[in-house]
Amino acid sequence: MVETIPDISIDRLGTDLRELSEIGRAEDGGVYRMAFTEADMEGKAWLEQRMKDAGLETSRDGAANVIARLAGKNPDAPALVIGSHIDTVPCAGILDGTLGVLTGLECLRALKESGQVPERDIELIAFSDEEGRFGGMLGSQSFTGQVTPDTIHLATDPGGVKLADAMGEFGLDPWLALQARRDPKSVAAYLELHIEQGPVLAGHEEQIGVVEAITGLFKWTVSFSGEPNHAGTTPMPMRRDAFMGVADFAHELPRLLDEYGSDRSRATIGRVDLTPGSANTVPGEAKFTLDVRDTDETVMHELAEAARRILNAIARRRGLRSSYEVESWIKPVDCDPALTDMVEAAAKDAGTRFRRMESGAAHDAQIVASICPVGMIFVPSIDGKSHSPAEWTPWDDIEAGARVMLGTIQRIAFSENT
Ligand SMILES: [Zn+2]
Incomplete structure (x- = not known):
């Protein structure tokens, strides 16, 4: 196979974003793809098909997390996991976690096309219910072994619908979420791209946030x-x-x-x-x-x-x-210093304007940090808007984010050191 230098296609990423944005879209312009609704399940099926179209192996675990795998040279080496979520709050914009998942997909497609084989497997995961319809982050919490029968039994949405009933409607057995726990030894690192959801990057006309820490909170x-x-x-x-x-x-x-x-x-x-x-x-x-x-x-x-x-x-x-x-x-979570340096190096390589910053919002990365080192990449949110149909990131910055993501993936997955 002829090896080329991998590069992302902003057009292809744009087409994906547009297609997925139509799933769960309502008349008011907002996206309604709340976890374990008809639209969410349709979104998962769409994503799975796009992963298959890219020639990736796909699977779902017990928490209905959608997983794609690009096989590396050494199947026993712990994998690099990348991802985010495609579920939304009611009346959401089209980016939020979806941008992270689709950027990850575009990076895997670019790598696959280039013919370059990474040292380790790269897995792309769209985690279920990051927005917490059922009170937690079911997907990443299951992945890291943080759910118990109790959590599953008691989980209810604000309208009184039980998690078990919502999943049951689609033939899913919530108890299988207990089997979604991943052996921490099988994961080398987790990398997530997300929109900032705040005004800092846009306010400073910067394209990339190199995330150093994710804030903790008490209510x-x-x-x-x-x-x-x-x-x-x-x-x-x-x-x-x-x-x-x-x-x-x-x-x-x-x-x-x-x-x-x-x-x-x-x-x-x-x-x-x-x-x-x-x-x-x-x-x-x-x-x-x-x-x-x-x-x-x-x-x-x-x-x-x-x-x-x-x-x-x-x-x-x-x-x-x-x-x-x-x-x-x-609890607050620190991003891994070595991963943070790799994100920064990739941001420099891509010629972007970047800054080191913290995340004021919670993300799947915060949960996944309990089993492996994590890194995060932010792209700007215009006027800091998020969880609203007005949520948007300029195309140039989306493209810059995808390049930084790809550069960071190459630094982690093409190296033999864990
Ligand atoms: Zn999110």
Whole structure:
């Protein structure tokens, strides 16, 4: 076979993006390919066919992850896994994880066409339910052995549909997700390309984000309880107004981050519910969500501790009771320094404008990091928009991303060292 230098085809990648974007598209322009819906299953079947058309071996594991394999010279060497996800949130744009999967497919096609055989197998995986319709990241969590019978039994979507029923509708047995666990020894590294979903790269007119860390986060539901009373007859000093507790706390957030956080810290109150919730009653109860993120778990612990102290102080001052429930605690993950250097070298080679940065959003890579070194490549999101039909990345930057992906794959999979 004649060996040529592999190169990606932006036209072919564009055709794939366009075809897949039509699966699950609604009249409002949004894509509705939520995990284990008709559209999601149609998308998986479409992807599998495209993989076969490219001459790749395909398979599905127990979590319905779609897998393609480009065989390497040494079948016993641990594989390079690349991938992302093709499921979406409701009314999504067309890129998100889909761009990572289709870029991976284009890289494998380019390699296959060139006739060059990698030292190790390269596997492309589209992980199921990254967007968490059923509360977690079922695909990558199954792949890394993080699901239990309990997780599967209890998993329910916001509309009350059970995971088992949703999968059952397509003849899938959710218990097989327990068998999707991969032997960590069989995986050398994981590489994921994703859109940034934030404004940093676009704001600096850069094309590539070399991701160094993926942020961790904790979510609390916090309550202040006071006393509901008449808005006209209760004098101001005699009130125990639960909302005033929320307002005080919100005002403390900038100081909390300044004193205990880092420049990567974020804190958000995304939802507030007041009870009884009428215009002429002092609210007796206020419930709100708190979402706090950082790339350093020690900083996360310090922020959590400080938030607790502030809540107690406000409750005392306002004559309220405060309590909170921990809804989730997701550890931050560092990308592998050697892989990060390879991404940077590929970005330099491709002549792109790049920066090292952290990921503020969670990704499959964060889960896969529990079994192998991970690396991530970001491409810009125009105006930072994502999870919306307005989500887009300029073609030049998509092409640059695909080249950097291919360059990184070559550095990992064409080397005999793990
Ligand atoms: Zn995503």
